[in-house]
Amino acid sequence: MKKLLSMLVLVAVLALAGCGSDSSASGEGEESGGEGSGESLKIVAAHNQTSPENPYQIGMNEFKKVAEEASEGAIEVEVHAGTLGTSESELVEKLKLGAADVVLVSPGFMSKTGINEIDLFALPYIFDSYEHWEKVVDGEIGDKMADIINEKSQNDFKLLGYWTAGVRHYYGKKPLKAVEDLEGIKYRTQTSGAVAEYWKKTGAVPTPVAWGELYQGLQQGVVDAAENAYPYFVQQNHHKTENGKYITETGHDYTTRFLLVNGKKFENFSEEQKQHIMEAAEASVQKEREALYEQEEEYKQLAQEDGAEVNQIDREPFIKLAEPLQDKVAKDIELEDMLSEIRDMK
Known part of the structure:
Protein backbone atom coordinates (compact mmCIF):
# COMPACT_ATOMS: atom_id res chain seq x y z
CA MET A 1 0.00 0.00 0.00
CA LYS A 2 2.84 2.39 0.90
CA LYS A 3 4.53 1.65 -2.42
CA LEU A 4 1.27 2.31 -4.28
CA LEU A 5 0.75 5.64 -2.49
CA SER A 6 4.34 6.69 -3.23
CA MET A 7 3.87 5.92 -6.91
CA LEU A 8 0.63 7.91 -7.07
CA VAL A 9 2.30 10.93 -5.43
CA LEU A 10 5.23 10.71 -7.88
CA VAL A 11 2.89 10.61 -10.89
CA ALA A 12 0.99 13.64 -9.58
CA VAL A 13 4.20 15.59 -9.03
CA LEU A 14 5.48 14.78 -12.54
CA ALA A 15 2.15 15.80 -14.06
CA LEU A 16 2.20 19.14 -12.26
CA ALA A 17 5.80 19.71 -13.30
CA GLY A 18 4.89 18.99 -16.90
CA CYS A 19 2.05 21.53 -16.84
CA GLY A 20 4.32 24.13 -15.31
CA SER A 21 6.96 23.47 -17.96
CA ASP A 22 4.44 23.94 -20.82
CA SER A 23 3.17 27.19 -19.33
CA SER A 24 6.68 28.50 -18.93
CA ALA A 25 7.64 27.65 -22.55
CA SER A 26 4.59 29.42 -23.89
CA GLY A 27 5.42 32.52 -21.90
CA GLU A 28 9.03 32.49 -23.11
CA GLY A 29 7.84 32.15 -26.72
CA GLU A 30 5.72 35.30 -26.45
CA GLU A 31 8.53 37.29 -24.89
CA SER A 32 11.17 36.14 -27.39
CA GLY A 33 9.01 37.34 -30.26
CA GLY A 34 9.77 40.92 -29.24
CA GLU A 35 8.61 43.67 -31.61
CA GLY A 36 6.08 42.36 -34.09
CA SER A 37 5.49 39.12 -32.19
CA GLY A 38 2.65 37.25 -33.88
CA GLU A 39 3.06 39.49 -36.93
CA SER A 40 5.64 37.59 -38.94
CA LEU A 41 5.40 38.35 -42.65
CA LYS A 42 6.88 36.80 -45.77
CA ILE A 43 7.30 39.04 -48.82
CA VAL A 44 7.86 37.60 -52.31
CA ALA A 45 9.79 40.20 -54.33
CA ALA A 46 10.51 39.67 -58.03
CA HIS A 47 12.11 41.22 -61.09
CA ASN A 48 12.77 39.90 -64.60
CA GLN A 49 16.57 40.11 -64.84
CA THR A 50 18.70 37.00 -64.28
CA SER A 51 22.21 38.43 -63.88
CA PRO A 52 23.39 38.64 -60.24
CA GLU A 53 25.30 41.81 -61.19
CA ASN A 54 22.20 43.56 -62.49
CA PRO A 55 21.18 46.76 -60.62
CA TYR A 56 17.70 45.26 -60.17
CA GLN A 57 19.17 42.43 -58.11
CA ILE A 58 21.36 44.81 -56.13
CA GLY A 59 18.33 46.97 -55.35
CA MET A 60 16.15 44.01 -54.37
CA ASN A 61 18.85 42.62 -52.10
CA GLU A 62 18.99 46.00 -50.36
CA PHE A 63 15.19 45.92 -49.95
CA LYS A 64 15.50 42.47 -48.37
CA LYS A 65 18.36 43.49 -46.09
CA VAL A 66 16.71 46.62 -44.72
CA ALA A 67 13.24 45.07 -44.32
CA GLU A 68 14.60 42.10 -42.41
CA GLU A 69 16.98 44.15 -40.24
CA ALA A 70 14.44 46.88 -39.44
CA SER A 71 11.82 44.31 -38.43
CA GLU A 72 14.39 42.24 -36.47
CA GLY A 73 13.51 39.22 -38.59
CA ALA A 74 9.74 39.55 -38.34
CA ILE A 75 9.66 40.28 -42.08
CA GLU A 76 11.26 37.75 -44.41
CA VAL A 77 11.88 38.78 -48.04
CA GLU A 78 12.30 36.13 -50.73
CA VAL A 79 13.93 37.64 -53.84
CA HIS A 80 13.30 36.10 -57.27
CA ALA A 81 15.64 37.15 -60.10
CA GLY A 82 13.80 36.05 -63.21
CA THR A 83 12.55 32.87 -61.55
CA LEU A 84 8.92 34.00 -61.35
CA GLY A 85 9.05 35.04 -65.01
CA THR A 86 11.29 37.04 -67.34
CA SER A 87 8.24 38.75 -68.83
CA GLU A 88 7.14 41.90 -67.00
CA SER A 89 3.54 41.22 -67.98
CA GLU A 90 3.78 37.95 -66.02
CA LEU A 91 5.06 39.81 -62.98
CA VAL A 92 2.26 42.38 -63.16
CA GLU A 93 -0.31 39.59 -63.36
CA LYS A 94 1.29 37.73 -60.43
CA LEU A 95 1.24 40.92 -58.36
CA LYS A 96 -2.41 41.51 -59.15
CA LEU A 97 -3.36 37.93 -58.26
CA GLY A 98 -1.27 37.91 -55.08
CA ALA A 99 1.33 35.37 -56.23
CA ALA A 100 3.97 38.07 -55.74
CA ASP A 101 3.98 40.94 -53.26
CA VAL A 102 6.59 43.35 -54.64
CA VAL A 103 7.64 43.58 -58.31
CA LEU A 104 9.57 45.87 -60.60
CA VAL A 105 8.05 46.78 -63.96
CA SER A 106 8.37 49.30 -66.79
CA PRO A 107 5.76 51.83 -68.01
CA GLY A 108 5.11 49.89 -71.22
CA PHE A 109 3.88 46.82 -69.40
CA MET A 110 2.04 48.79 -66.73
CA SER A 111 0.01 50.65 -69.36
CA LYS A 112 -1.39 47.29 -70.50
CA THR A 113 -3.29 47.18 -67.22
CA GLY A 114 -5.27 50.24 -68.32
CA ILE A 115 -3.20 52.94 -66.61
CA ASN A 116 -2.38 54.86 -69.78
CA GLU A 117 -1.07 57.90 -67.90
CA ILE A 118 2.12 55.96 -67.17
CA ASP A 119 3.07 56.20 -70.86
CA LEU A 120 4.09 59.81 -70.28
CA PHE A 121 7.24 58.70 -68.45
CA ALA A 122 8.22 56.35 -71.30
CA LEU A 123 8.05 58.80 -74.20
CA PRO A 124 11.28 59.28 -76.18
CA TYR A 125 13.24 62.36 -75.07
CA ILE A 126 10.78 63.29 -72.33
CA PHE A 127 13.83 63.56 -70.04
CA ASP A 128 17.21 64.95 -71.05
CA SER A 129 19.42 63.99 -68.10
CA TYR A 130 19.42 61.99 -64.88
CA GLU A 131 19.22 65.25 -62.95
CA HIS A 132 16.06 66.19 -64.84
CA TRP A 133 14.58 62.71 -64.37
CA GLU A 134 15.23 62.71 -60.61
CA LYS A 135 13.68 66.17 -60.17
CA VAL A 136 10.51 64.91 -61.86
CA VAL A 137 10.03 61.50 -60.24
CA ASP A 138 11.18 62.56 -56.75
CA GLY A 139 8.97 65.66 -56.71
CA GLU A 140 5.29 66.56 -56.95
CA ILE A 141 4.90 65.02 -60.41
CA GLY A 142 6.17 61.68 -59.12
CA ASP A 143 3.70 61.89 -56.24
CA LYS A 144 0.84 62.63 -58.66
CA MET A 145 1.74 59.64 -60.82
CA ALA A 146 1.87 57.42 -57.73
CA ASP A 147 -1.68 58.53 -56.82
CA ILE A 148 -2.85 57.81 -60.38
CA ILE A 149 -1.38 54.30 -60.25
CA ASN A 150 -3.09 53.56 -56.95
CA GLU A 151 -6.47 54.99 -57.93
CA LYS A 152 -6.66 53.62 -61.48
CA SER A 153 -5.61 50.12 -60.35
CA GLN A 154 -8.27 50.23 -57.61
CA ASN A 155 -5.50 49.65 -55.07
CA ASP A 156 -4.11 46.58 -56.84
CA PHE A 157 -0.83 48.48 -57.17
CA LYS A 158 0.81 50.86 -54.73
CA LEU A 159 4.01 52.61 -55.79
CA LEU A 160 6.92 52.14 -53.38
CA GLY A 161 9.51 54.05 -55.38
CA TYR A 162 11.02 54.92 -58.73
CA TRP A 163 13.97 52.91 -60.00
CA THR A 164 15.77 53.35 -63.32
CA ALA A 165 17.09 50.96 -65.96
CA GLY A 166 19.59 53.48 -67.29
CA THR A 255 14.14 55.06 -68.10
CA THR A 256 11.62 54.87 -65.29
CA ARG A 257 10.84 51.64 -63.48
CA PHE A 258 8.09 51.21 -60.89
CA LEU A 259 8.66 49.35 -57.63
CA LEU A 260 5.17 48.18 -56.76
CA VAL A 261 3.52 46.38 -53.88
CA ASN A 262 0.11 44.72 -53.91
CA GLY A 263 -1.95 47.61 -52.51
CA LYS A 264 -4.71 45.51 -50.99
CA LYS A 265 -2.22 43.37 -49.09
CA PHE A 266 -0.28 46.42 -47.99
CA GLU A 267 -3.38 47.98 -46.42
CA ASN A 268 -3.78 44.87 -44.24
CA PHE A 269 -0.24 45.05 -42.87
CA SER A 270 0.33 46.45 -39.40
CA GLU A 271 1.58 50.02 -39.09
CA GLU A 272 5.00 48.69 -38.06
CA GLN A 273 5.16 46.41 -41.09
CA LYS A 274 4.19 49.27 -43.40
CA GLN A 275 6.88 51.46 -41.87
CA HIS A 276 9.56 48.78 -42.31
CA ILE A 277 8.55 48.13 -45.93
CA MET A 278 8.60 51.82 -46.81
CA GLU A 279 12.00 52.19 -45.15
CA ALA A 280 13.29 49.23 -47.17
CA ALA A 281 11.82 50.65 -50.38
CA GLU A 282 13.51 54.02 -49.84
CA ALA A 283 16.85 52.32 -49.24
CA SER A 284 16.44 50.15 -52.33
CA VAL A 285 15.72 53.19 -54.53
CA GLN A 286 19.01 54.81 -53.54
CA LYS A 287 21.01 51.58 -53.81
CA GLU A 288 19.63 50.65 -57.22
CA ARG A 289 20.24 54.09 -58.69
CA GLU A 290 23.79 54.22 -57.33
CA ALA A 291 24.55 50.80 -58.79
CA LEU A 292 23.10 51.75 -62.17
CA TYR A 293 24.95 55.04 -62.41
CA GLU A 294 28.25 53.35 -61.57
CA GLN A 295 27.66 50.55 -64.06
CA GLU A 296 26.81 52.87 -66.95
CA GLU A 297 30.43 54.00 -67.34
CA GLU A 298 31.88 50.66 -66.26
Whole structure:
Protein backbone atom coordinates (compact mmCIF):
# COMPACT_ATOMS: atom_id res chain seq x y z
CA MET A 1 0.00 0.00 0.00
CA LYS A 2 2.84 2.39 0.90
CA LYS A 3 4.53 1.65 -2.42
CA LEU A 4 1.27 2.31 -4.28
CA LEU A 5 0.75 5.64 -2.49
CA SER A 6 4.34 6.69 -3.23
CA MET A 7 3.87 5.92 -6.91
CA LEU A 8 0.63 7.91 -7.07
CA VAL A 9 2.30 10.93 -5.43
CA LEU A 10 5.23 10.71 -7.88
CA VAL A 11 2.89 10.61 -10.89
CA ALA A 12 0.99 13.64 -9.58
CA VAL A 13 4.20 15.59 -9.03
CA LEU A 14 5.48 14.78 -12.54
CA ALA A 15 2.15 15.80 -14.06
CA LEU A 16 2.20 19.14 -12.26
CA ALA A 17 5.80 19.71 -13.30
CA GLY A 18 4.89 18.99 -16.90
CA CYS A 19 2.05 21.53 -16.84
CA GLY A 20 4.32 24.13 -15.31
CA SER A 21 6.96 23.47 -17.96
CA ASP A 22 4.44 23.94 -20.82
CA SER A 23 3.17 27.19 -19.33
CA SER A 24 6.68 28.50 -18.93
CA ALA A 25 7.64 27.65 -22.55
CA SER A 26 4.59 29.42 -23.89
CA GLY A 27 5.42 32.52 -21.90
CA GLU A 28 9.03 32.49 -23.11
CA GLY A 29 7.84 32.15 -26.72
CA GLU A 30 5.72 35.30 -26.45
CA GLU A 31 8.53 37.29 -24.89
CA SER A 32 11.17 36.14 -27.39
CA GLY A 33 9.01 37.34 -30.26
CA GLY A 34 9.77 40.92 -29.24
CA GLU A 35 8.61 43.67 -31.61
CA GLY A 36 6.08 42.36 -34.09
CA SER A 37 5.49 39.12 -32.19
CA GLY A 38 2.65 37.25 -33.88
CA GLU A 39 3.06 39.49 -36.93
CA SER A 40 5.64 37.59 -38.94
CA LEU A 41 5.40 38.35 -42.65
CA LYS A 42 6.88 36.80 -45.77
CA ILE A 43 7.30 39.04 -48.82
CA VAL A 44 7.86 37.60 -52.31
CA ALA A 45 9.79 40.20 -54.33
CA ALA A 46 10.51 39.67 -58.03
CA HIS A 47 12.11 41.22 -61.09
CA ASN A 48 12.77 39.90 -64.60
CA GLN A 49 16.57 40.11 -64.84
CA THR A 50 18.70 37.00 -64.28
CA SER A 51 22.21 38.43 -63.88
CA PRO A 52 23.39 38.64 -60.24
CA GLU A 53 25.30 41.81 -61.19
CA ASN A 54 22.20 43.56 -62.49
CA PRO A 55 21.18 46.76 -60.62
CA TYR A 56 17.70 45.26 -60.17
CA GLN A 57 19.17 42.43 -58.11
CA ILE A 58 21.36 44.81 -56.13
CA GLY A 59 18.33 46.97 -55.35
CA MET A 60 16.15 44.01 -54.37
CA ASN A 61 18.85 42.62 -52.10
CA GLU A 62 18.99 46.00 -50.36
CA PHE A 63 15.19 45.92 -49.95
CA LYS A 64 15.50 42.47 -48.37
CA LYS A 65 18.36 43.49 -46.09
CA VAL A 66 16.71 46.62 -44.72
CA ALA A 67 13.24 45.07 -44.32
CA GLU A 68 14.60 42.10 -42.41
CA GLU A 69 16.98 44.15 -40.24
CA ALA A 70 14.44 46.88 -39.44
CA SER A 71 11.82 44.31 -38.43
CA GLU A 72 14.39 42.24 -36.47
CA GLY A 73 13.51 39.22 -38.59
CA ALA A 74 9.74 39.55 -38.34
CA ILE A 75 9.66 40.28 -42.08
CA GLU A 76 11.26 37.75 -44.41
CA VAL A 77 11.88 38.78 -48.04
CA GLU A 78 12.30 36.13 -50.73
CA VAL A 79 13.93 37.64 -53.84
CA HIS A 80 13.30 36.10 -57.27
CA ALA A 81 15.64 37.15 -60.10
CA GLY A 82 13.80 36.05 -63.21
CA THR A 83 12.55 32.87 -61.55
CA LEU A 84 8.92 34.00 -61.35
CA GLY A 85 9.05 35.04 -65.01
CA THR A 86 11.29 37.04 -67.34
CA SER A 87 8.24 38.75 -68.83
CA GLU A 88 7.14 41.90 -67.00
CA SER A 89 3.54 41.22 -67.98
CA GLU A 90 3.78 37.95 -66.02
CA LEU A 91 5.06 39.81 -62.98
CA VAL A 92 2.26 42.38 -63.16
CA GLU A 93 -0.31 39.59 -63.36
CA LYS A 94 1.29 37.73 -60.43
CA LEU A 95 1.24 40.92 -58.36
CA LYS A 96 -2.41 41.51 -59.15
CA LEU A 97 -3.36 37.93 -58.26
CA GLY A 98 -1.27 37.91 -55.08
CA ALA A 99 1.33 35.37 -56.23
CA ALA A 100 3.97 38.07 -55.74
CA ASP A 101 3.98 40.94 -53.26
CA VAL A 102 6.59 43.35 -54.64
CA VAL A 103 7.64 43.58 -58.31
CA LEU A 104 9.57 45.87 -60.60
CA VAL A 105 8.05 46.78 -63.96
CA SER A 106 8.37 49.30 -66.79
CA PRO A 107 5.76 51.83 -68.01
CA GLY A 108 5.11 49.89 -71.22
CA PHE A 109 3.88 46.82 -69.40
CA MET A 110 2.04 48.79 -66.73
CA SER A 111 0.01 50.65 -69.36
CA LYS A 112 -1.39 47.29 -70.50
CA THR A 113 -3.29 47.18 -67.22
CA GLY A 114 -5.27 50.24 -68.32
CA ILE A 115 -3.20 52.94 -66.61
CA ASN A 116 -2.38 54.86 -69.78
CA GLU A 117 -1.07 57.90 -67.90
CA ILE A 118 2.12 55.96 -67.17
CA ASP A 119 3.07 56.20 -70.86
CA LEU A 120 4.09 59.81 -70.28
CA PHE A 121 7.24 58.70 -68.45
CA ALA A 122 8.22 56.35 -71.30
CA LEU A 123 8.05 58.80 -74.20
CA PRO A 124 11.28 59.28 -76.18
CA TYR A 125 13.24 62.36 -75.07
CA ILE A 126 10.78 63.29 -72.33
CA PHE A 127 13.83 63.56 -70.04
CA ASP A 128 17.21 64.95 -71.05
CA SER A 129 19.42 63.99 -68.10
CA TYR A 130 19.42 61.99 -64.88
CA GLU A 131 19.22 65.25 -62.95
CA HIS A 132 16.06 66.19 -64.84
CA TRP A 133 14.58 62.71 -64.37
CA GLU A 134 15.23 62.71 -60.61
CA LYS A 135 13.68 66.17 -60.17
CA VAL A 136 10.51 64.91 -61.86
CA VAL A 137 10.03 61.50 -60.24
CA ASP A 138 11.18 62.56 -56.75
CA GLY A 139 8.97 65.66 -56.71
CA GLU A 140 5.29 66.56 -56.95
CA ILE A 141 4.90 65.02 -60.41
CA GLY A 142 6.17 61.68 -59.12
CA ASP A 143 3.70 61.89 -56.24
CA LYS A 144 0.84 62.63 -58.66
CA MET A 145 1.74 59.64 -60.82
CA ALA A 146 1.87 57.42 -57.73
CA ASP A 147 -1.68 58.53 -56.82
CA ILE A 148 -2.85 57.81 -60.38
CA ILE A 149 -1.38 54.30 -60.25
CA ASN A 150 -3.09 53.56 -56.95
CA GLU A 151 -6.47 54.99 -57.93
CA LYS A 152 -6.66 53.62 -61.48
CA SER A 153 -5.61 50.12 -60.35
CA GLN A 154 -8.27 50.23 -57.61
CA ASN A 155 -5.50 49.65 -55.07
CA ASP A 156 -4.11 46.58 -56.84
CA PHE A 157 -0.83 48.48 -57.17
CA LYS A 158 0.81 50.86 -54.73
CA LEU A 159 4.01 52.61 -55.79
CA LEU A 160 6.92 52.14 -53.38
CA GLY A 161 9.51 54.05 -55.38
CA TYR A 162 11.02 54.92 -58.73
CA TRP A 163 13.97 52.91 -60.00
CA THR A 164 15.77 53.35 -63.32
CA ALA A 165 17.09 50.96 -65.96
CA GLY A 166 19.59 53.48 -67.29
CA VAL A 167 19.68 55.65 -70.39
CA ARG A 168 18.96 53.72 -73.56
CA HIS A 169 21.00 53.92 -76.73
CA TYR A 170 20.95 52.37 -80.20
CA TYR A 171 23.28 49.45 -80.96
CA GLY A 172 23.34 47.63 -84.28
CA LYS A 173 25.10 46.42 -87.40
CA LYS A 174 26.15 49.94 -88.39
CA PRO A 175 26.67 53.26 -86.60
CA LEU A 176 24.11 56.04 -86.95
CA LYS A 177 25.25 59.36 -88.38
CA ALA A 178 21.74 60.78 -88.87
CA VAL A 179 18.09 59.85 -88.30
CA GLU A 180 17.84 58.72 -91.92
CA ASP A 181 20.26 55.85 -91.22
CA LEU A 182 17.45 54.04 -89.43
CA GLU A 183 15.44 53.68 -92.63
CA GLY A 184 14.47 50.01 -93.09
CA ILE A 185 16.42 48.80 -90.03
CA LYS A 186 14.77 45.84 -88.29
CA TYR A 187 14.83 47.27 -84.80
CA ARG A 188 14.17 45.33 -81.61
CA THR A 189 11.95 47.66 -79.61
CA GLN A 190 8.33 47.91 -78.51
CA THR A 191 6.01 47.02 -81.36
CA SER A 192 2.92 48.87 -80.16
CA GLY A 193 2.10 52.15 -78.48
CA ALA A 194 3.79 55.52 -78.58
CA VAL A 195 7.36 54.19 -78.47
CA ALA A 196 6.76 52.02 -81.53
CA GLU A 197 5.14 54.96 -83.32
CA TYR A 198 8.20 57.07 -82.69
CA TRP A 199 10.62 54.57 -84.20
CA LYS A 200 8.33 54.08 -87.19
CA LYS A 201 8.64 57.82 -87.79
CA THR A 202 12.42 57.44 -88.00
CA GLY A 203 11.97 54.82 -90.72
CA ALA A 204 12.91 51.84 -88.54
CA VAL A 205 10.85 48.64 -88.50
CA PRO A 206 9.96 47.71 -84.87
CA THR A 207 10.47 43.96 -84.54
CA PRO A 208 9.52 41.76 -81.58
CA VAL A 209 12.20 39.56 -79.99
CA ALA A 210 12.07 38.28 -76.43
CA TRP A 211 14.89 39.62 -74.25
CA GLY A 212 16.20 36.13 -73.54
CA GLU A 213 16.39 35.43 -77.27
CA LEU A 214 17.90 38.73 -78.38
CA TYR A 215 21.55 37.64 -78.40
CA GLN A 216 20.67 34.89 -80.86
CA GLY A 217 18.39 37.26 -82.79
CA LEU A 218 21.25 39.73 -83.30
CA GLN A 219 23.70 36.97 -84.12
CA GLN A 220 21.45 35.39 -86.74
CA GLY A 221 20.16 38.63 -88.27
CA VAL A 222 16.58 38.32 -87.06
CA VAL A 223 17.03 41.97 -86.14
CA ASP A 224 19.60 44.50 -87.39
CA ALA A 225 19.72 46.51 -84.18
CA ALA A 226 18.29 47.00 -80.69
CA GLU A 227 18.26 49.63 -77.97
CA ASN A 228 19.00 49.49 -74.27
CA ALA A 229 21.28 50.79 -71.52
CA TYR A 230 24.91 49.69 -71.23
CA PRO A 231 24.58 47.55 -68.07
CA TYR A 232 21.80 45.52 -69.66
CA PHE A 233 22.99 44.78 -73.18
CA VAL A 234 26.69 44.48 -72.29
CA GLN A 235 25.97 41.99 -69.49
CA GLN A 236 24.19 39.90 -72.13
CA ASN A 237 27.12 40.23 -74.60
CA HIS A 238 24.93 41.77 -77.31
CA HIS A 239 27.85 44.05 -78.25
CA LYS A 240 29.89 40.99 -79.24
CA THR A 241 27.52 40.09 -82.09
CA GLU A 242 27.90 41.43 -85.64
CA ASN A 243 24.56 43.19 -85.33
CA GLY A 244 25.33 44.78 -81.97
CA LYS A 245 28.90 46.05 -82.17
CA TYR A 246 28.15 49.64 -83.24
CA ILE A 247 26.77 51.78 -80.43
CA THR A 248 25.35 55.22 -81.12
CA GLU A 249 24.52 57.21 -78.00
CA THR A 250 21.04 58.36 -78.93
CA GLY A 251 20.08 58.80 -75.24
CA HIS A 252 16.41 58.57 -76.19
CA ASP A 253 15.09 57.23 -72.89
CA TYR A 254 16.13 57.99 -69.31
CA THR A 255 14.14 55.06 -68.10
CA THR A 256 11.62 54.87 -65.29
CA ARG A 257 10.84 51.64 -63.48
CA PHE A 258 8.09 51.21 -60.89
CA LEU A 259 8.66 49.35 -57.63
CA LEU A 260 5.17 48.18 -56.76
CA VAL A 261 3.52 46.38 -53.88
CA ASN A 262 0.11 44.72 -53.91
CA GLY A 263 -1.95 47.61 -52.51
CA LYS A 264 -4.71 45.51 -50.99
CA LYS A 265 -2.22 43.37 -49.09
CA PHE A 266 -0.28 46.42 -47.99
CA GLU A 267 -3.38 47.98 -46.42
CA ASN A 268 -3.78 44.87 -44.24
CA PHE A 269 -0.24 45.05 -42.87
CA SER A 270 0.33 46.45 -39.40
CA GLU A 271 1.58 50.02 -39.09
CA GLU A 272 5.00 48.69 -38.06
CA GLN A 273 5.16 46.41 -41.09
CA LYS A 274 4.19 49.27 -43.40
CA GLN A 275 6.88 51.46 -41.87
CA HIS A 276 9.56 48.78 -42.31
CA ILE A 277 8.55 48.13 -45.93
CA MET A 278 8.60 51.82 -46.81
CA GLU A 279 12.00 52.19 -45.15
CA ALA A 280 13.29 49.23 -47.17
CA ALA A 281 11.82 50.65 -50.38
CA GLU A 282 13.51 54.02 -49.84
CA ALA A 283 16.85 52.32 -49.24
CA SER A 284 16.44 50.15 -52.33
CA VAL A 285 15.72 53.19 -54.53
CA GLN A 286 19.01 54.81 -53.54
CA LYS A 287 21.01 51.58 -53.81
CA GLU A 288 19.63 50.65 -57.22
CA ARG A 289 20.24 54.09 -58.69
CA GLU A 290 23.79 54.22 -57.33
CA ALA A 291 24.55 50.80 -58.79
CA LEU A 292 23.10 51.75 -62.17
CA TYR A 293 24.95 55.04 -62.41
CA GLU A 294 28.25 53.35 -61.57
CA GLN A 295 27.66 50.55 -64.06
CA GLU A 296 26.81 52.87 -66.95
CA GLU A 297 30.43 54.00 -67.34
CA GLU A 298 31.88 50.66 -66.26
CA TYR A 299 30.04 48.67 -68.93
CA LYS A 300 30.60 51.31 -71.61
CA GLN A 301 34.33 50.91 -71.09
CA LEU A 302 34.01 47.13 -71.07
CA ALA A 303 32.13 47.19 -74.39
CA GLN A 304 34.89 49.29 -75.97
CA GLU A 305 37.57 46.98 -74.59
CA ASP A 306 35.70 44.10 -76.22
CA GLY A 307 35.88 45.85 -79.61
CA ALA A 308 32.54 47.66 -79.75
CA GLU A 309 32.60 51.08 -81.42
CA VAL A 310 30.84 54.02 -79.77
CA ASN A 311 29.91 57.25 -81.52
CA GLN A 312 27.99 60.41 -80.62
CA ILE A 313 25.22 61.91 -82.73
CA ASP A 314 23.37 65.20 -82.95
CA ARG A 315 20.23 64.41 -80.93
CA GLU A 316 18.32 67.54 -81.91
CA PRO A 317 16.65 66.01 -85.02
CA PHE A 318 15.59 63.01 -82.91
CA ILE A 319 14.17 65.33 -80.24
CA LYS A 320 12.25 67.42 -82.79
CA LEU A 321 10.71 64.24 -84.16
CA ALA A 322 9.59 63.23 -80.65
CA GLU A 323 7.93 66.50 -79.59
CA PRO A 324 4.71 66.19 -81.67
CA LEU A 325 4.30 62.64 -80.38
CA GLN A 326 4.75 63.84 -76.79
CA ASP A 327 2.07 66.49 -77.37
CA LYS A 328 -0.35 63.96 -78.86
CA VAL A 329 0.06 61.39 -76.10
CA ALA A 330 -0.24 64.01 -73.34
CA LYS A 331 -3.47 65.27 -74.92
CA ASP A 332 -4.90 61.76 -75.28
CA ILE A 333 -4.26 60.92 -71.62
CA GLU A 334 -5.23 64.40 -70.43
CA LEU A 335 -1.83 65.22 -68.92
CA GLU A 336 -0.90 68.25 -71.00
CA ASP A 337 -0.23 70.33 -67.87
CA MET A 338 2.07 67.63 -66.51
CA LEU A 339 3.99 67.50 -69.78
CA SER A 340 4.42 71.27 -69.66
CA GLU A 341 5.71 71.04 -66.08
CA ILE A 342 8.21 68.34 -67.05
CA ARG A 343 9.52 70.44 -69.94
CA ASP A 344 9.83 73.50 -67.72
CA MET A 345 12.02 71.53 -65.31
CA LYS A 346 14.76 70.87 -67.89
